Amino acid sequence: MELSAKAFKYGDDINTDYIISGKYKFKSADMEAMAHHAMEELDPHYYDKVKPNGGFLVAGKNFGMGSSREQAPLVLIHSNTKAVLAKSFARIFYRNAINTGLPVVECDTDLIDDGDDLVVDLEAGVVRNLTKGTEIPFPPLPPVMAQLLSDGGLVEHFKKYGGFNL
Template structure:
């Protein structure tokens, strides 16, 4: 699986309340509408700058920490973000993302700049920065994780096969 898109940089320790503010959790149930408020407390114009289907969130360490709102990975995916690249992820967020089919890539994000064009090969473990003409090795996703992502996440995999079939 190869992903391609432009980087949108954010910092370290981004918690799920920054991804989607709690003030919207109960007032908006439509995920497309909720996605319009992604990262609003950090950058009110964040959603308007995204290129749906061609955007990566690029973060530092401990992305997705905090209250572990299960809507957070759904909002990211619904906003048209193809994946999140970060130095590290909070474990509950990581699990929630896999459940819904949102690719998470652990990598050193220090050299990635805002709006760099990235190409990530999940099978072979390579992140190419097409803007800077650099590449780095990343841990390839295990076949089971790639299968779950290709099926749209654990939930969709269960719907498709009636259980785990890898």
């Protein structure tokens, strides 16, 4: 799967409260409505910037630390975030992203600046930075996660097999 979009770059240790504040997650179960508040603590205009043409959320280390809220990857998906690229991910967010179908790429994001045009090739394991003319390799997903992502997430995996078939 090849994904193309612009990079929207943020810092290290972005927690799930910043991705979607706890005060919103209880107001409703409507992810489309909640997505307007995605990343609000760090960038009040994230939704408006990313929604029209899509984008890659690019961050430093430990992206998604904190709570287990699945609303975090879901509001990113609903704000048209194509994938999250970070130097490292917090464990629960990483699983939630795969389970809900949001691609996560662990790579050297120092080689990406805000606004760069990127192509992410998930199978080949490479980020092509069209703006800089560079390529950033990344290790493939562990087989279990690759299978879940290719099945379309954990719900689809369960529908397909009636349980775990890993």
